[in-house]
Amino acid sequence: MEIIKAQNVNFYYGSFHALKNISMDIEEKSVVAFIGPSGCGKSTFLRLFNRMNDLIPKTRLEGQILINGQNIYGKNVQVDQLRKEVGMVFQRPNPFPKSIYENVAYGLKVNGIKDPNVIEERVVESLKGAALWEEVKDKLKKSAYALSGGQQQRLCIARAMAVSPQILLMDEPASALDPISTSKIEELIRELKKQVTIVIVTHNMQQASRVSDRTAFFYMGEMVEYGRTKDIFTNPEKEATQNYITGRFG
């Protein structure tokens, strides 16, 4: 079943036409990778799914994005509630200057969960789910800034997963990390897809082919091709896709 349905999406930054007539369905509990050269619109498209682009002034959207059949740009949509269901992990790890524990508990607290027992249970569960528990269980009160970059990124994943989203958006989550941390994140993605639908933007084509079920190739604001990852990487239909994945441009 599709959890995300984008229909004829056009998006503008001021007068710049950033996304051109994109339609796409994303299956529940699958991993979809967005690839393409810098500035092609893949991050912009990703940030439409949790309305993160609302924070940027002078932007405009045409078309519809449905999540579980509901138009998330409809009038009665509570954006904060939407963002609880559609979590996000950013390119650079961005833990808050709080303790490791407080970082994970933050999302629960702002969403109105007050019972400390429930919070503690969810924090532990999320840290375990993000494969970070063993490394931090003895220093939960320590600052999140004391962790390494890779650990911080897994903390951000734990933080996002703590509020039990249905969808997790990842905007180049490993681009600022070393190879070992990157492979840990990839392992985590394969594990997390049992619980959530994951949409990941990546510059790393091996990464896309390793973790995703389907891949979409973006170029100049258009979605050139979207299909099963295996097909995209072995037998793309479009020449532009072929050129990009073989490294002839981009």
Place this chain on the structure above:
Amino acid sequence: MSTLTFPENNSRRKKLSQKIAFAFCFALSLCIVLVLACILLFIIVKGIRVINWDFISQPPADGMTGGGILPAIIGTLYLMLGSAIVSFPIGIMSGIYMNEYATNGKLVRFIRMMTNNLAGIPSIVFGLFGMAIFVNYLDFGDSIIAGSLTLGLLSLPVIIRTTEEALKDIPDSMREGSRALGATQLQTIWNVILPMAVPRIITGLILSMGRVSGETAPILFTCAAYFLPQLPGSIFDQCMALPYHLYVLATSGTDLEKQQPIAYGTALVLIIIVLFINLAANAIRKYFANKVKTN
């Protein structure tokens, strides 16, 4: 190897010019420290003789040629507190509005321009305005409340500006991270952004308090009393204040000769108060900075 040459003469000349430039910068910075040290030393040497417990616990006596300066100390503290009550909430909230909420660039630029203009207005003009509005129109009379309101207005620009700058320095990734978890804008500001900005905001507040404690002109027509033997009983009473008392001791009174040591003592007390506030502010700032880092 033979292609690599390092012309020694040239590099020696460069080194020399570097040394001269650094020495020059160092000498100039030292000058500033020296000037400050001179002022402090001058005040301390001239003022320390009159300072004792009676000086800070008694009202002036013998036509201000004797006694202490207790009412002026208390008055200055009242004025600082009063102006803080006026300016801290307004200033901080304006700064938050300008940096976090306002989306209309033109409006923000206009407000910022007006704030800067406000900062450029001479303090005596604030005094005149305070007299017209608070003392006469609102009929508070010469009083602590009129003085506090006037001083509060005076210190607003500094507070707004530093709050705005402190918030601006916090990376957007913090805001995005919080909003992406479903936090509202208010929750984000309250739980993530403000705690990170607090150390710098406090710096701004303290700077403004330092200025308030030393201002004479704004309270000249709105609050300050030439001589009051008793402490003020309510916010509608007049009060004495250290900077104005200093002015009075140095320029008028019954015996300028006899008053001079008291004037220096008053100056010293004022400086000590400001110094103490600055130290306290530093401690508070460090406390919050550590809390942000490790909590």
